[in-house]
Amino acid sequence: KAGVTQTPRYLIKTRGQQVTLSCSPISGHRSVSWYQQTPGQGLQFLFEYFSETQRNKGNFPGRFSGRQFSNSRSEMNVSTLELGDSALYLCASTLFGQTNTEAFFGQGTRLTVV
Amino acid sequence: DQQVKQNSPSLSVQEGRISILNCDYTNSMFDYFLWYKKYPAEGPTFLISISSIKDKNEDGRFTVFLNKSAKHLSLHIVPSQPGDSAVYFCAASGNQAGTALIFGKGTTLSVSS
Numbered sequence A: 001k002a003g004v005t006q007t008p009r010y011l012i013k014t015r016g017q018q019v020t021l022s023c024s025p026i027s028g029h030r031s032v033s034w035y036q037q038t039p040g041q042g043l044q045f046l047f048e049y050f051s052e053t054q055r056n057k058g059n060f061p062g063r064f065s066g067r068q069f070s071n072s073r074s075e076m077n078v079s080t081l082e083l084g085d086s087a088l089y090l091c092a093s094t095l096f097g098q099t100n101t102e103a104f105f106g107q108g109t110r111l112t113v114v
Numbered sequence B: 001d002q003q004v005k006q007n008s009p010s011l012s013v014q015e016g017r018i019s020i021l022n023c024d025y026t027n028s029m030f031d032y033f034l035w036y037k038k039y040p041a042e043g044p045t046f047l048i049s050i051s052s053i054k055d056k057n058e059d060g061r062f063t064v065f066l067n068k069s070a071k072h073l074s075l076h077i078v079p080s081q082p083g084d085s086a087v088y089f090c091a092a093s094g095n096q097a098g099t100a101l102i103f104g105k106g107t108t109l110s111v112s113s
Helices: none
Strands: A005-007 A010-013 A019-024 A031-038 A042-050 A053-057 A064-068 A074-078 A087-094 A109-113 B010-014 B019-025 B032-038 B045-051 B056-059 B062-067 B072-077 B086-093 B107-112
Touching: A005 A087, A010 A019, A019 A087, A019 A109, A031 A074, A042 A064, A042 A074, A042 B086, A074 A087, B010 B019, B019 B032, B019 B086, B019 B107, B032 B062, B045 B056, B045 B062, B045 B072, B072 B086
Parallel strands: A010 A109, B010 B107
Antiparallel strands: A005 A019, A019 A074, A031 A042, A031 A087, A042 A053, A064 A074, A087 A109, B019 B072, B032 B045, B032 B086, B056 B062, B062 B072, B086 B107
16 A cells, blocks of 8 residues: 655745645545644644645644645645745645544655745 | 643663653643654654543553643653664644644654664
């Protein structure tokens, strides 16, 4: 069974640009969550999608957005990039509808903003 | 305001001994807790979890204890092995599932042989 796949693995962008990251969950998993990891703040929850709808949102500015497609694949977008957006962005998928199930993480996309 | 806290940034243990990693939380609505292990430039790997209706869960060398009254959980690794050296994250959820997780900042465990 394939794991969570995130593309691209590495990305370098310039301040002010926008970026789109992609996540393909484990087959059969319908919930996708996104997280940002930085040295200072650790792992922070961005948002969660299920059935193409955002179910939960973390405390991030509106420049951070996401969406989910009918096949459960998800994308997140960051507009007007700032230097502080440099981070490892992680996607996790969960088998929605069952309690006490763990989230499976992808290897992440390392975004560097210069 | 950190809802999940791991107050020890690092822990060093000798091979064969017990490693105890601690985690405190403030939100009483959390009902599911997970521990993840992470290596640099990789995604976190799930280790073990515990529901708020339990106080202990065991899986091989890993045991998680939950003290709800103290809002405290701990991960015990016995015996510790050099391959256990990594960053360990405690995470909490308020929806009985592994979604919308709130993470602690992690504890770096170093196991020396």
